Amino acid sequence: MKALAAAVLLAACLGACTTAPTVRTDFSPTADFSPYSTYSWAADPEGMAPLVRQRVQAAIDAQLQAKGWRSASEGGDVTLVARASTQQKQDVNTYYQQPMWGGWGWRGGWAYGPGIPTTMVRSYEEGTLVVDMLDTASKQAIWRGTASKAVPRSQEDLNAAIQAGVAKMFEGFPPG
Template sequence: MKAFAIAVLATALVACTTTPTVHTDFDPSANFASFKTYTWAMKPQGGSPLVTQRIVDGIDARLAARGWTQSPNGDVALAAHIVTSQRQTLDTFYTGSNMGGWGWRGGGWGGGMGMGSSTTTVRTYDVGTLVVDMFDAKSKQAVWRGTASATVPSSPDRVNATVEAGLDRLFASFPPGSAPAK
């Protein structure tokens, strides 16, 4: 029973630490210093409209902090998408320490076997991914892409914290070539 309680606690701690995994890529020939305005070509859709609005507001705030302004005919067109998928893990917990092992057994060296048991639990969880693409509005060429993925928490407060953490990490070194944001 003690092993089961420890396993549940460990699983709960892992579920609480959903640090988003972030990847960015950009066109090295793009002149980000020339971009000052942007327009939303496609706002993210799906999921909670409140979370979607927080994502849009969060991106707007981070771009404004870098001197960009939203404009109907911006230098850069933004397209954002939200994708969710279900994943599963198998957690196996062993009880009893009767696995034996090799060693001296009265009459000589040998292996021992004992009775032990295991319990396997299937855990299903959702993973959310935000994809943000930026295109040069004049050339229609892609200039930047960022993705942030994390396990979707069950409480709205944790969802909002995960969104904020993902956006912070996504735009930490934006625009490319700039010093990381603090």
């Protein structure tokens, strides 16, 4: 029984580490995306280490260029703003293990005593990337995408998470 509980716990932890980012997008229902073809960055993405900032910006650039948009050093049809933040979080899971003893029950069948609870606490850091698009001429917000995920420990996993989050964010872009 202990081996089974350990296997379930390991599977839950590994599953939590490999989950896809949680992505949400929103857009202005009055915005017409058909005339937009160029974009420019208002500033470098904020809240990230310089190398991570470069990777995020490159991933967003690649997604927009794949949609036919072109980057302009300034004065694009759309202005991009990206920010990142992190937050400490905890998962608390309680598992019940059956005791290793049992006996014949009153009404027949095998009976066990009450389960033994084991509570596991996992602390982790969750990162959130927010990308806003504004119509440059009117300065009105037209689109927002957010991606959240537990921050991976290795640089390779972090790069993969950035790529996956940005790709998922721009999956249905442009809206409408």
